[in-house]
Amino acid sequence: MTQRSSAPAGPAPWRVLPAPVPPSPDHRDAWALHGSAAVSREADLDTYGHDDLALTAQYLWAKLQEQDYARRVRLVAVPADVPDPGPDDVVGSASVVLPRRSNHHVAHVAVAVRPAVRDGGSGSALVEAAEAIATAGGRSTVILESEHGGEPAEGTPGAMEPASGAGRIAADDPGAALCLKHGYALEQAARYSVLTLPVPPDRLAGLRAAATERAGADYRLVTWQDRAPQRWVDDWARLETRMSTDEPQAGLDLEEDPWDADRLRRYEQDIAASGHTYLLVAAEHVPTGTLAGFTMVQLQVDRPAPVFQEDTIVVGEHRGHRLGLLMKAGLLERLRELRPEARRVHTWNAEENAFMLGINVALGFRPAGVAGVWQKRLA
Ligand SMILES: CC(C)(COP(=O)(O)OP(=O)(O)OC[C@H]1O[C@@H](n2cnc3c(N)ncnc32)[C@H](O)[C@@H]1OP(=O)(O)O)[C@@H](O)C(=O)NCCC(=O)NCCS
CATH class of the missing domain: 3.40.630.30 (Gcn5-related N-acetyltransferase (GNAT))
Structure with a gap:
């Protein structure tokens, strides 16, 4: 895999392409899904220190089979100078979901990039490609989720509060920085909690x-x-x-x-x-x-x-x-x-959802991170 640590001037270093939708997760065309699974695992190890939540190639494959209730696209970023990429060339990955039966104005997007190539422009390239799919699909609103290992304490410099008024996100975390750079507004923070079994x-x-x-x-x-x-x-x-x-x-x-x-x-x-x-x-x-x-x-x-x-x-x-x-x-x-x-139950709850959080805390769930839910109106 070619690694680049900063965005160079000149031709774009990354090419973003839709993952082929193979007939099975073992098919050779599933390279982009295996690459995306590896990205998910590396990003999660970096964010949370474990890979319980890492998406598998089989999961990614199954998601792409369901195209009736939503149009689903998996995007991958690969080095621009690799003509025939394989799983190890996938430096970043995004999911784009355009609901078909309701919410015809919305596109849901999630982006992950291998920690070793962060700040190299691949995250931005994926966001831009996802927004282009949303625009082409007639969508006016993009909802993007960012994942964070911990929630900053109240008063921490650089901590952002969402429009909901509940919870906090560190603005200099990679996911938050990417959303801010692309003009997204932080609407909600969802507490990630784990119950030990x-x-x-x-x-x-x-x-x-x-x-x-x-x-x-x-x-x-x-x-x-x-x-x-x-x-x-x-x-x-x-x-x-x-x-x-x-x-x-x-x-x-x-x-x-x-x-x-x-x-x-x-x-x-x-x-x-x-x-x-x-x-x-x-x-x-x-x-x-x-x-x-x-x-x-x-x-x-x-x-x-x-x-x-x-x-x-x-x-x-x-x-x-x-x-x-x-x-x-x-x-x-x-x-x-x-x-x-x-051994572990993983859950996310809006920080303002006192009823659900109260139940989970009573059962023994403990905070383990936070997700940001961001929104942008496309021009
Ligand atoms: C979270 C939820 C399942 C809890 O419901 P529940 O088991 O009925 O809650 P409880 O019995 O513990 O209710 C305790 C009190 O809070 C009130 N309450 C519970 N949920 C409420 C809500 N969403 N809005 C307003 N009041 C609520 C109850 O009426 C009760 O009041 P009382 O003691 O004065 O009678 C329920 O609020 C819900 O379905 N919310 C919407 C879906 C949701 O947010 N799911 C979780 C997503 S992560």
Whole structure:
């Protein structure tokens, strides 16, 4: 791999191209996905000191297969003077997602660059290429996420507060510097937290018992793995739709994202294709036979330790019964049986989401970093 430590004058040192979409992750055209996976791993080791969150080539491949609900492009930056690049030539990588069923004005972008080539212009080249795809796709708003290993303490020089007013990001972190350089505004900070497993069983049982008492006899937990029982699919879709509006969104220009049974079945297929399995715990409101909320995690099939928290919601009319805590404690108990080797649960919550953070802190999650959510209106 050619390494450049500063942006030279003259012809652009990097070429940005869309990753080919190969028929399988083992195909020779998957070089860009393997390169992107290596970038993700190096960037995460630099940011967090671990690679639990690193994206695998199989995951990246599975994401690109799903083009019905969003147009998805994976971009890679390679040295301009390498005509036939391979995985080791990929110095940076970006995902561009243009939703197709709602939010037709939005493009979601995430960028990562190998630490050894930072400040060499590849991050900027990827942002510019992603914005060009957004513009060509008729999008007016780009939402970009940056990842940071730690949240600066209040009063730290150079710490930025998001428009939401909650949380802080170090403005001189590479991800923040890239967003600022390209005219993005920091809308939100999301706390990254980790729960070390196993949670002491008596502690978990105590939390669950208190939440069960508060919830009362009108609610009971329902659990499934990898395929939702037909009975619950429409209800789960209703909850996913509500998730798109009920989670705090600061000043992000996002509208409701509708889910239905077909989309959930496709989601289940994509989880399996990406090398993951999922576990979901929902709360049934017994008198009406409907779901009041759910919480879900994904696990890698061939890597036992990390667990990835996905959505959690209790719909407004059922809040205040400790269902969030009840479902999450129930899920952790089920997880202990299903995957006793699990060691860490990773989650992100908006810093202004006091309700969700309160539940997570009670369960034992501890802060491990922060993500910035940035927004830019394209001219
Ligand atoms: C986070 C969430 C699941 C917690 O719901 P919950 O389990 O019902 O919360 P609790 O029972 O612990 O509620 C405690 C109190 O806060 C209130 N409350 C909980 N969430 C609330 C919210 N989002 N807005 C306003 N009040 C809320 C409850 O009414 C209750 O008040 P009370 O004690 O005066 O009756 C729920 O707020 C939610 O679904 N939020 C939207 C989706 C979301 O943000 N998910 C997390 C994304 S990371």
